[in-house]
């Protein structure tokens with residue numbers, strides 16, 4: 420008996436099965452590739468919008484309209500220093516707060532070199548308790564503050580330290596720096612920010628026109 424036609428039919432059926440699998444995998448591949456390509460495109464569009472178009476097209480909130488001064492805690496290094504430099508570039512006068520007079524002086528020079536704004540420095544060690552805030556309040560009195568950046572913070576000296584490796588006093592100082600500073604600075608600054616309708620980093624909602632930056636509405640976060 421001739422088995423050739425049967426073998427040919429079996430081969431055709433097998434080939435049909437392979438075709439279906441290939442088709443399914445091809446569709447999955449196309450969908451995944453399209454998803455990755457669209458995500459990349461969205462990322463690039465966001466970069467272009469934020470870094471190239473936001474200034475010329477005024478897509479950002481004009482912080483200088485919220486009050487003429489910005490207050491930045493922990494402003495002599497890292498993120499706080501960048502906030503200070505960039506807020507100054509947007510035309511806000513800057514209060515730099517830190518614990519080292521030398522580093523404050525250096526940061527003040529850098530801000531002045533890059534922007535034509537007023538700069539005020541306040542020396543405070545936020546690891547202290549309630550008593551340190553009277554001085555801060557005096558220094559900030561009368562300033563039209565639109566922005567507060569509660570940036571100052573500290574962690575363990577050694578990242579692999581565990582809770583009991585760190586002395587109790589260090590934990591208490593850390594609480595003062597990381598938490599009390601936010602609450603106390605907000606209490607000092609909020610009444611002035613509320614008057615001007617500005618906003619602050621640190622995310623505390625108060626009364627009146629105080630808003631988080633995410634809450635910016637149709638008015639672009641301008642308060643009223």
Ligand SMILES: NC(=O)c1ccc[n+]([C@@H]2O[C@H](COP(=O)([O-])OP(=O)(O)OC[C@H]3O[C@@H](n4cnc5c(N)ncnc54)[C@H](OP(=O)(O)O)[C@@H]3O)[C@@H](O)[C@H]2O)c1
Pocket residue numbers: 492493494495496497498499516517518519522543544545546570571572573574596
């Ligand atoms: N960098 C990150 O990856 C990261 C991630 C998550 C959260 N954060 C938070 O972001 C904030 C800034 O981080 P960063 O990396 O920019 O920190 P940083 O480079 O260490 O700068 C901290 C700033 O705070 C000042 N400061 C520290 N202790 C102070 C104290 N007791 N009193 C007054 N000023 C004090 C420092 O001044 P001195 O130079 O005198 O010390 C410095 O100006 C912190 O709250 C941090 O916890 C950072």
